Amino acid sequence: MRILIVILGAVMLSACGQAPALNDFNEYLTRIANVQDTDALPAPDEQLQRLPEKRDVTLPVESLTIGLLDSYELRKCDLFNLIAERNSVLGKVQDGFHRFDYEVQLLQGLTRCLANPDISAKLHKQLSEIETIKRHDLPLHWYNLLYNSNAMRSQLSSHRWLDSGWDVSQITRALQAMKQIQQAVTSQQLAINLPRLTPFQEVLDKQPLLGDLKYSLDNATLWLITIHHQLADNDQQIICGPNRNQTKLTYLRNVFQSYYVENIQPYLARLDALYLQLAPSLSMFEQQESSHYHFAIEKSHQAFRDATRQHMQYWQQLFQRCSVQVGSSV
Known part of the structure; x- marks a missing residue:
């Protein structure tokens, strides 16, 4: 009994x-x-609702070493500190969101440098080559962010029915920002006022709507x-x-x-x-x-x-x- x-x-x-x-x-x-x-x-x-393993959806991006830290000319267009931070101990272990924001900021900085008349011809040539590669690779970084970053994998995975009590306002703002970024990536129009992704990382991770x-x-x-x-x-x-x-x-x-x-x-x-x-x-x-x-x-x-x-x-x-x-x- x-x-x-x-x-x-x-x-x-x-x-x-x-x-x-x-x-x-x-x-x-x-x-x-x-x-x-x-x-x-x-x-x-x-x-x-599962995503494939990371290794099965990763688009390869060739590593590019920017050996420009000795060039103080980069200070003229606010690029020196950005590259230095990326090459720091913490910068080398950045998550997908910080890494993508860096790639956008780098391209924006490169655009500024290339438009600066005080940059030497030699550095201008180097930066132009780097910009071409980086623009080509940015959509790959975007795809890898969507399906390989921990926050987005959490956002897009589920084993539960949707609760009718969801507050969708935060997710809506995050998705609107991501749409704006995606359109900029597609059109290669990386405006200076483009929103950063990092502030939305936590809500995307914690609220898998x-x-x-x-x-x-x-x-x-x-x-x-x-x-x-x-x-x-x-x-x-x-x-x-x-x-x-x-x-x-x-x-x-x-x-x-x-x-x-x-x-x-x-x-x-x-x-x-x-x-x-x-x-x-x-x-x-x-x-x-x-x-x-x-x-x-x-x-x-x-x-x-x-x-x-x-x-x-x-x-x-x-x-x-x-x-x-x-x-x-x-």
């Missing part, structure tokens, strides 16, 4: 620990199967597809028409109202609205020709939209077949 109590307690604790969205989908599927007098389809396998959103879109899609098959494959169990026993239809409609309309649909609407709110800043994750991987949240959202539409089409067809007016009693 004591063992049985322990087992039941563990099951109850496990159920309580599940996300509300997962509980709602589980209950929705179970109730539909009960009305149909059939076995419920197995729950879909959880799809975790994008990973949670993609995980939720992917797994909601899997659940909607499974439930659609449950409904469509057993549609013949739902009888309706004059002089027919419509008890199952009544029960099924109540399940639709109580579980989908009142619980699941509002959550799906929040996922959709959040994606649309963030979408203008998500172009940085689009597939690039030279990249090995991209964070395909746009594809996840489209699949989510398709699965939601397919799910609602079943109910529309059922209600049309059985002459049920939405909002009326059966």
